[in-house]
Amino acid sequence: MANYSRYHPRVATIVYIDGFNFYYGAVKDTPYKWLDFEALCRRLLPKDQITKIRYFTARISSRPDDPQQAARQETFLRALGTFPLIEIHQGHFVTRPTRMTLVNPPANGPRTVKVWKTEEKGSDVNIATYLLLDAFQKRCDTAVIISNDSDLAEPIRVARTEIGLKVGIINPHKPRYRSRRLQGTFFKQLRHNVLAHVQLPPSIQTSQGVIGKPSAW
Secondary structure (H helix, E strand, C coil), X not given: CCCHHHHCCCEXXXXXXXXXXXXHHHHCXXXXXXXXXXXXXXXXXXXXXXXXXXXXXXXXXXXXXXXXXXXXXXXXXXXXXXXXXXXXXXXXXXXEEEEEECCCCXXXXXXXXXXXXXXXXXXXXXXXXXXXXXXXXXXXXEEEEECCXXXXXXXXXXXXXXXCCEEEEEECCCHHHCCXXXXXXXXXXXXXXXXXXXXXXXXXXXXXXEEECCCCC
């Protein structure tokens, strides 16, 4: 029997995961936050040889109403760090006072209110940077972006049209929220029913001890 892989080599692929975009689009308010991203990528791209998974995020701070929030994230990042294919890239948060317009201002009251606004900074820039760096260095045949952030439209276009890289888009949000600005070589919609089948084990044994799934998850 002929060796199929000899004549049809598997495509070398790097996956770029926009952590917060994925969280809010796919797993927030679900029991599927303890996610095995390596298993998910292999399920989404069964014909590809995944050589690296770049995961982009930022360290969060706990809030008074959720004092364990940062600890849960730290546990999850430690779990992801046990996978040799996964490389974590961190941005940062910026908190600043800003004035926002009220949706229903009182008839004789102010139309705006001053609030603290927290924004995650760096992930989109980091994704764009590593996408183009990997493309210029020819580290992969295909790049796959798991995000619905329209700010990535231009680096994706440059990678495709100027460098000739095949770029796939996987939308982690519901189909009706898909950003049409993200134009890849191919597109896939993440089906949320797959998440239940790609969960990490409840505990992961490492040389430093056991990493356990957060109880709130």
